[in-house]
């Protein structure tokens with residue numbers, strides 16, 4: 001004789017799982033908010049040392065603005081889920097404190113190391129937004145897709161820009177090193 005009860009029970013479990021999905025999604029939003037906050041702090045620290053590389057400096061200034069907007073978007077999405085902005089900010093305070101650890105110690109090829117770190121960071125962020133989109137869908141927050149996709153495309157665009165300019169940064173670094181003797 002077949003046992004149907006466990007099947008029904010598991011279906012109920014899935015149906016009632018939407019609250020859990022929402023919790024997971026909200027946690028994901030908070031985590032990404034912490035990542036964006038970390039990005040803002042890291043860029044702020046690195047910007048002065050990028051001044052000798054005007055193209056990179058200008059682009060990182062833009063990236064700073066974008067990260068601020070992306071964090072604000074996450075604030076809005078958290079508010080939609082009933083999570084107050086102040087709670088979201090409390091959650092990230094610990095992450096902000098670790099920003100200093102992400103900045104490389106001053107060294108000769110510091111700019112190249114920071115560019116490589118930025119490439120990794122952009123890849124991580126793009127993947128994070130893809131995860132958030134999947135979590136939003138699972139939580140039934142499909143209206144959030146458009147906003148998350150906006151941030152995803154920005155992360156991907158910056159990642160591509162960094163890749164496209166890597167050789168140029170190496171050249172600028174070598175020329176600067178030669179000038180300094």
Ligand SMILES: [Fe+2]
Pocket residue numbers: 036039066067070125155
């Ligand atoms: Fe970002």
